[in-house]
Amino acid sequence: MASPPADLPRQFASRAELEAQLRELFPEAPGGLSPIRGGRQAAEQLRQAANPARYGRSRNFLDGAVTRLSPYIRHGVLSLAEVREAVFQKLRAGGGREAGEKLINELGWRDFWQRVWRQLGDGIWHNQEPLKTGHSPASYANELPADLAEARTGLACMDAFSQELVTTGWLHNHARMWMAAYVVHWRRVQWQAGARWFLQHLLDGDPASNNLSWQWVASSFSHKPYIFNRSNLERYAGSSLCARCDAAAKGTCPFDASYEALQERLFAPAAP
Numbered sequence: 001m002a003s004p005p006a007d008l009p010r011q012f013a014s015r016a017e018l019e020a021q022l023r024e025l026f027p028e029a030p031g032g033l034s035p036i037r038g039g040r041q042a043a044e045q046l047r048q049a050a051n052p053a054r055y056g057r058s059r060n061f062l063d064g065a066v067t068r069l070s071p072y073i074r075h076g077v078l079s080l081a082e083v084r085e086a087v088f089q090k091l092r093a094g095g096g097r098e099a100g101e102k103l104i105n106e107l108g109w110r111d112f113w114q115r116v117w118r119q120l121g122d123g124i125w126h127n128q129e130p131l132k133t134g135h136s137p138a139s140y141a142n143e144l145p146a147d148l149a150e151a152r153t154g155l156a157c158m159d160a161f162s163q164e165l166v167t168t169g170w171l172h173n174h175a176r177m178w179m180a181a182y183v184v185h186w187r188r189v190q191w192q193a194g195a196r197w198f199l200q201h202l203l204d205g206d207p208a209s210n211n212l213s214w215q216w217v218a219s220s221f222s223h224k225p226y227i228f229n230r231s232n233l234e235r236y237a238g239s240s241l242c243a244r245c246d247a248a249a250k251g252t253c254p255f256d257a258s259y260e261a262l263q264e265r266l267f268a269p270a271a272p
């Protein structure tokens with residue numbers, strides 16, 4: 001009988017040695033190491049740096065005070081309860097209940113998605129409700145278009161998010177929402193294709209938070225599809241992406257419209 005393969009090495013003298021070892025083991029994998037460091041020490045530093053009051057005011061902005069704790073929570077390096085206790089401690093030290101409410105709510109979302117997953121099992125890969133887009137599920141493509149995965153859509157925002165996802169393994173929540181909406185509503189691709197792509201790259205990749213969030217954007221787990229427009233993106237991402245975007249310069253940005261115009265463009269009219 002063949003002997004079982006040896007375990008991967010776990011001790012390295014330096015990060016450069018780790019990178020060299022991975023290159024040797026996985027020559028087909030492009031790019032370098034993610035800047036996100038693993039381990040309890042890195043997790044503790046981020047937990048201590050969390051600022052619930054600033055978080056509440058700025059979490060929707062790409063440069064807002066989000067915690068970046070998700071990879072550590074996902075892999076059990078920090079428990080959700082430990083993060084919750086750290087937030088409560090900070091609130092007791094000053095800042096008041098309201099200042100911490102938003103961060104506690106978000107931790108609650110993670111807990112909620114996990115419970116839904118426990119109930120649904122692999123059912124989280126299926127639409128929980130009919131789509132509210134007016135389009136039949138069969139009209140959505142099964143596969144993620146290559147230009148998206150390769151960051152060459154020609155839209156500076158989507159290409160930047162795609163690149164960030166693949167090279168760092170993490171994306172801000174708002175970028176995840178914009179990207180998911182673009183995939184599902186503008187490109188008419190099944191949310192499952194986008195969800196699989198995210199899970200392939202996210203260091204916090206978690207079937208519950210990921211798939212149920214994709215379903216929320218798609219409208220199979222919410223009462224309406226989530227969409228955004230250029231002014232929403234510029235408000236929360238700043239103007240630098242649009243400033244270097246060819247589509248914006250040519251006047252062909254697909255997000256540059258009012259919500260009413262986008263609704264009409266993207267969704268089929270409701271049956272009379």
Ligand SMILES: Cc1cc2nc3c(=O)[nH]c(=O)nc-3n(C[C@H](O)[C@H](O)[C@H](O)COP(=O)(O)OP(=O)(O)OC[C@H]3O[C@@H](n4cnc5c(N)ncnc54)[C@H](O)[C@@H]3O)c2cc1C
Nearest residue numbers: 066067068069070106109110173176204205206209210213
């Ligand atoms: C399309 C899409 C896919 C997503 N896929 C994942 C995924 O695979 N894994 C994952 O952990 N999160 C996922 N999320 C949720 C959220 O985007 C990330 O948890 C968050 O951006 C992680 O960054 P952070 O640690 O700085 O979060 P913070 O905003 O600082 O929040 C603190 C913690 O609360 C939890 N949390 C925050 N927002 C959410 C949320 N909306 N839903 C569930 N938990 C939340 C996370 O554990 C997070 O680490 C997804 C969201 C969308 C829209």
